[in-house]
Amino acid sequence: MKKNYLIWDLPTRLFHWLLVLTFGALWGTAELGSEYMQYHMYCGYFMLFLIGFRLVWGIVGTTHARFSSFFPTVSRLKTYLKSTPTQEKLNTPGHNPLGAIMVFGMLLLLLAQAVSGLFITDDVFTSGPYNGVLEGDWQKLANRAHDVCFTLLQACIALHIAAIIFYQGVKNKNLVKPMITGKKSSDDVNSEVSIKHSKLILALVVAAVIAVIVYWLVVINAPVIEEYYYY
Template identity: 35%
Template sequence: MTEQLEKTYLWDPVVRVLHWALVIAFFTAFGLGKFGPAQMTLHFYAGYAVAVIVVLRVIWGFVGFTTARFATFVKGPGKVFAYARTLPSSNPSRSYGHNPVGAIFVVGVLIVLAMQVTSGLLADPEDYINVGPLAQYVSSDVARKALSYHEPLSFLLLLMVIGHIGAIFWYKKRKGENLVTPMVTGYAQLPPREAPAE
């Protein structure tokens, strides 16, 4: 029997714009940090953009559209493990928003991004040029520690992004689900159910 699917509104414009803006801002900051000019002004601007996006996404996680809210998609350990057991299956998940395992990634990446931004704001490489704007308000020990965390956190974020892309390919190849198109159009093909309310 063929599964009945219908066009379902899933991701609101705020989530979609913030998602793709974060992709651009993160890779811009990463590229400038690793390969850009010695003077990190443009890297700082990209970092500020990341900071704004993270703050807006956290706010939207409390007041936004249903599928964007943390209260909707963050689940307890029982539901996370129950969903995780279905991952090897070829059956589509048909999640109405972030699934319980994906929710861990969303929260985790927001936390790591916040740590990365904070470390950049506080870092002082002692070159008198690329000093974080908040470094003057903390001790030199804190500024040096922030600097020591900044680069490792960037590579952790890169690994998380690679894992995210891998998951997208896994869902497409193994489960036959396209996770990219809904993040572009806002709509996904899902089984009928009561539409989420704002």
């Protein structure tokens, strides 16, 4: 009889779906124009919180959420590419090494996108809290980074979704359901790799610490920029 085993903890799943929603909101508010820029920044701060949380969760989180468990080393890649379906089941209960390249790529791009946002301005009403810190070419570079990272992110997300459809269509593997329920069936994983629980108390502590750090960064520590109004 088929059994289900917990692989993705609740914090990782919440992180993923909040990431999708926040990304949509950031895209939407950027498209809607300057009246929505204030909301764009609030969503951007939330994105910084999400990425900050995931970076720490990648170190202290549950087994399959830890970066060390899925860091795509050359030997892991070789083993994965040569493995039979049974070996694959044993070796990659979480992200496989190819998917992991994309995961790290997307996390780094999202971080660069959110950090560059802190330094830029739309030249009309809205500026990131650290906009006054950079000058000249550095300012332009931050604006450019915010543009380029977004284009790269769109490409990565398209590939990410295409890969998920490929796994469903060609390999007959549903990856989306485990990202919702946290569980994979005994067809895909062995019982020993199941995690026992989601470490929720630790996740709450990490989330609280990251929230304080982001608040300090974007509110308390943000330099006061003098505004000049011309009439």
